[in-house]
Amino acid sequence: MTKKKNHGFKKSKNKQHQTEKQNSKQSPPQGNRKNSKTKGKPPTTDKRSHGKKNAPVEVTCSGLTSEGKGIVRWEGKQLEVANLLPGETAEVIVSKKGRFFNTELKRVINPSEDRAHPPFAYYHEGTGCHIHHMNDQAQKRFKQNVIDELMKPFGKTEPIITMEHPYGYRNKNVMTFGLNNKRQIISGLYAENTHQIIPMERSIIHDPKADEIIQTIKGMMKSFKMQPYNEDTGQGFLRHVLIRVGKMSGEIMVVLVAASPVFKGKNNFVKTLRNTHPEITTILLNINDRNDSMVLGNQEKVLYGKGTITDTLCGLEFEISANSFYQINPVQTEKLYTRAIEMAGLTGEQTVIDAYCGIGTIGLVASKRAGKVIGVEVNKGAVRDAIRNSKRNGVKNARFYQGDAGEFMVQMAERDENIDVVFMDPPRSGCDEAFLSSLIQLKPKRIVYVSCNPATLARDLRILEDGGFRTKQVQPVDMFPQTNHVEAVAEIVLDV
Known part of the structure; x- marks a missing residue:
């Protein structure tokens, strides 16, 4: 029988790391620091080694923060330790930097039954795979606890929808190139909140073929006398490589991001x-x-092929450019969109607004059951993609406009136009006050809010409820397994 453990979490006191949204709401993949497996002596609590600078101390994990870090007590202080699970005793190095304490896990003395054994040993919590040391059930409990805690004021949340095979799911990968101390070319990801590149060859959440191509490019650079770009000196050529993979189509896009348009030997x-x-x-x-x-x-130039790839999502074909916002995990996106369409209660007659519409994915999927779809997006390129995707799929009842969605809805409200449903899929920062005010002014019968940040979802739900709406249900979806991010879709109705 499995022992009952404490799987609760507490809000982290550290500043929350905000992941930059560039054409996707995503968390970065993991790096390659090895995660050692250890056996050891019986657990003890808060034993300290005296007389040695930064000597390991023995601590016991009592819970998790909302970012998935272990909570421990040391010399009367509460500290956070990455890659540590509730109930585990471990050796940790504690160091002080200014007013703050840093921790480094040296070894786990008594591994929890919740500890995972990933397919291979690459690990560095600083590059995004914050919780891949948890097994599937532990990740599920952790994410459910996070969303349940934040959504308490709005009622009980639905059980989280997980992924059957939670590896290799990303359809977009970006690697940065640089030189190490030995002047050797490396490729990898920035450690969080730094410009230090963590070298890596493989990630458990990357598409394997994408990682393979990046390693081929790294190997080619020396023979083509191609230098990585140096941010400090402004010298060098190659900054990043971005790869997009059509998971259904099998098409692959390679984007070489360079500091200069002068690419000697590009044809070869x-x-x-x-x-x-x-x-x-x-x-x-x-x-x-x-x-x-x-x-x-x-600026971009096509060196080979048509410059875009296509992929299929929810039965529709989408053309994807280098800059397109397209959901990172298509398997889970289909589950997310299916629930969103169900929440919208579409019968074939409603007028629908797709705010933050991007290349038109959710609006075009909804068009099958709506009377009319109006997509609004501030990015001109994305609007062009949406119009092209609408024509590609023979959709006749959707129109896409470039502009600020909030201003667009205010104008509709002033014209007394009737809107039945608003779909919204904002960035991690959530909606601004102007947008929410316009939504309250427009008074749609129903709002379907797709969120990649439960904290900002909770903030925005409170504003909407104060403005006359009611949260009917919240469905969490695990879009980013192995990371601490949780996606959710909320059904919000006009409280009449």
């Missing part, structure tokens, strides 16, 4: 890459000469 480079990977269907050169954190620049 493309030919060599395609000889090694004939499955690649298009290759682009994207120019990013900025000094900010955005991956893609505004």
